[in-house]
Amino acid sequence: MNITTKWRIHLFAGLAERLGTRLLEVAFPEARLEAGEIKRRLAERYPEQADLIAVSFVARNQAFAADDAFVGREDELALLPPVSGGMPEEAENEAAARREADRYAILEDTLDTAAVLSAVSHPDHGAALLFVGTTREWTGGKRTVTLEYEAYLPMARAALKTIGEEIGERWPGTLCAIHHRIGTVGIGEASVLIAVSAPHRAGGYEASRYAIERLKMTVPIWKKEVYEDGTAWQGHQLGPWDPLATPDAEGGRR
Structure with missing residues (x-):
């Protein structure tokens, strides 16, 4: 029985432009990985874009995932660079x-x-x-x-x-x-x-x-x-991009 090892990762903006595609299909043997590990492996595969990958965030099923969060091969994954009858x-x-x-x-x-x-x-x-x-x-x-x-x-x-x-x-x-x-x-x-x-x-x-x-x-x-x-x-030009950071009273990071 053939078991697919392909992970599908959507790309946007400058990251998609640099890698020349909006959808990466990469082979990882594991069915689950930490988001940070996916970034690390992609940085190894695309060393010229390692800096941009490092500051990007993984999204799992349309929600941000921290680097230590596990994501699955069957999840909807994206790598987001810095930057909404009758009864x-x-x-x-x-x-x-x-x-x-x-x-x-x-x-x-x-x-x-x-x-x-x-x-x-x-x-x-x-x-x-x-x-x-x-x-x-x-x-x-x-x-x-x-x-x-x-x-x-x-x-x-x-x-x-x-x-x-x-x-x-x-x-x-x-x-x-x-x-x-x-x-x-x-x-x-x-x-x-x-x-x-x-x-x-x-x-x-x-x-x-x-x-x-x-x-x-x-x-x-x-x-x-x-x-x-x-x-x-x-990018957003407010310092290192971290959408998971707790906002302060004015909406910035704390």
Whole structure:
């Protein structure tokens, strides 16, 4: 009886570009391995990319796995480099799912500020804030032509929802909606919208900042900057990438 030894590992952004594929099929005899061991073996196989592999994280079934966590050959695995009818109960569940989709979305189309603000509208809230992240033309003395975003879609949507849940726990009653664009985003165009509504403005400001910092740290969305003379994948630029780190009050690492 033939037993397959192939492990399938999805790749994204700069890692996929460097290795020339979005799906690695590698033969390991074991059926289960620690995530860190998989990274170590891939680094040996691709020594020129060892530094990038070392700071990447393994995802198992669309959730981050620590290096000492065991993953299986049959799991859905990805290596993520640094960088969301009829019965009444069924109808209610469907409506809840639609509301959630309205609040946490990854879109290829132009982002709609009215839609994301509407998703957090609440009659008892006295403050609504909207953060708009746009493409700037000049960064570090280099002229950007466009930005190109890609995402690990199901995991990214789940990560956006998690940010909203964290905000609800830290600032009870606060609502959050996050819409992120993928594909090509031109100069001056919005790549991310974050809307927050809260009973009082102080909590809204804090939650809004928390949301963007957590997005940069935990959501598997990558950005390629296209310059006049080349391209570069840009990480989150907040220090070593560790999406499993405990967030501080502002969404950074602790």
